[in-house]
Amino acid sequence: MLLCALRTALIQGSRVWHPGFRTLRAMSSASGQLPNYETLLVSRPRENVLHVELNRPNKMNAMNQAFWREMVECFNAIAADTDCRAVVVSGAGKCFTAGIDLMDMASNVLQPEGDDAARMAWNLRRKICAYQESFTVIEKCPKPVLVAVHGACIGGGVDLITACDIRFCSKDAWFQVKEVDIGLAADVGTLQRLPKVIGSHSLVSELVYTARKMMSDEAQSCGLVSRVFPDKETLIEGALDMASEIASRSPVAVQGTKINMVYSRDHGVPEGLQYIATWNMSMLQTTDLMKSAQAALEKKSPKDVVYSKL
Numbered sequence: 245m246l247l248c249a250l251r252t253a254l255i256q257g258s259r260v261w262h263p264g265f266r267t268l269r270a271m272s273s274a275s276g277q278l279p280n281y282e283t284l285l286v287s288r289p290r291e292n293v294l295h296v297e298l299n300r301p302n303k304m305n306a307m308n309q310a311f312w313r314e315m316v317e318c319f320n321a322i323a324a325d326t327d328c329r330a331v332v333v334s335g336a337g338k339c340f341t342a343g344i345d346l347m348d349m350a351s352n353v354l355q356p357e358g359d360d361a362a363r364m365a366w367n368l369r370r371k372i373c374a375y376q377e378s379f380t381v382i383e384k385c386p387k388p389v390l391v392a393v394h395g396a397c398i399g400g401g402v403d404l405i406t407a408c409d410i411r412f413c414s415k416d417a418w419f420q421v422k423e424v425d426i427g428l429a430a431d432v433g434t435l436q437r438l439p440k441v442i443g444s445h446s447l448v449s450e451l452v453y454t455a456r457k458m459m460s461d462e463a464q465s466c467g468l469v470s471r472v473f474p475d476k477e478t479l480i481e482g483a484l485d486m487a488s489e490i491a492s493r494s495p496v497a498v499q500g501t502k503i504n505m506v507y508s509r510d511h512g513v514p515e516g517l518q519y520i521a522t523w524n525m526s527m528l529q530t531t532d533l534m535k536s537a538q539a540a541l542e543k544k545s546p547k548d549v550v551y552s553k554l
């Protein structure tokens with residue numbers, strides 16, 4: 245009975261299947277000009293998927309001033325790019341990243357400007373907050389971000405990956421919260437996000453107080469990564485496949501899911517439920533819902549549905 249009513253409603257609502265949607269899809273697959281960066285290489289390897297490579301391979305993708313700035317520019321642009329529905333981040337060359345550029349740090353963070361201690365502290369605080377934004381921007385971006393780690397992922401690298409939604413790695417990957425070894429308390433996300441990612445305060449404490457390396461098998465068993473691939477090539481393919489899967493779903497559903505997942509991680513269950521109720525009082529009115537439900541009734545894959553840009 246209910247199924248019949250739903251079917252009738254869907255047939256009545258079938259005007260949402262306007263042939264114009266085909267045209268929209270053709271427009272959305274026409275990839276526009278991608279921005280050029282000094283430290284990041286952005287490409288569009290699949291429909292609605294962007295690939296962002298950390299691109300200082302000769303310096304082990306160490307994070308210099310340009311990198312910190314460009315991450316914000318890049319992910320703000322991705323957030324606004326209606327042709328992008330999922331993102332893969334990886335590192336060019338031998339490893340994912342060696343973390344903060346130590347040369348750069350010496351000439352920047354370690355030399356705060358200001359006429360006295362208060363002013364120097366104030367300026368340093370502003371700088372640290374700016375560094376934090378370079379990874380928080382990943383979390384603020386409503387498109388799911390997958391990160392594919394090979395080789396070393398050190399210091400700032402762990403801050404970066406914990407701001408991503410899905411983490412894969414290759415067998416040769418290793419992770420190191422190296423900050424204590426260079427005399428600082430990690431301050432751009434690891435201490436806040438890693439405990440929520442792996443859920444064990446004890447294990448996080450081990451890693452952050454001793455800076456010991458965690459290899460890929462342990463990273464998988466503790467939940468830091470959800471898949472391990474034999475090598476970099478299969479890793480990138482696997483990450484792009486997953487990104488394509490995500491990109492084929494309703495962007496209203498996917499982006500709303502990310503925003504609510506991030507909100508609920510940082511709030512209690514009652515607040516999370518209130519938030520999604522308020523969110524969906526608008527978003528349930530999307531035509532994507534009718535289209536997807538109709539496809540499900542007709543036993544079609546969501547991949548057969550054409551969704552408007554978002």
Ligand SMILES: CCC/C=C/C=C/C(=O)SCCNC(=O)CCNC(=O)[C@H](O)C(C)(C)COP(=O)(O)OP(=O)(O)OC[C@H]1O[C@@H](n2cnc3c(N)ncnc32)[C@H](O)[C@@H]1OP(=O)(O)O
Pocket residue numbers: 302303304306307339341342343344345346347353372375396398399400401422423426431432
């Ligand atoms: C407010 C601040 C917020 C952020 C805080 C972040 C903190 C951190 O990230 S702490 C972690 C800092 N990183 C390190 O301590 C790692 C240092 N690097 C290494 O241990 C090794 O380079 C590595 C294991 C990654 C690779 O070793 P490998 O033998 O394969 O290569 P290398 O010959 O050592 O390096 C090749 C060239 O890359 C340069 N390089 C490597 N890491 C860094 C770095 N972190 N900063 C600057 N440059 C780096 C290295 O000097 C070599 O350059 P060149 O001599 O010109 O060939």
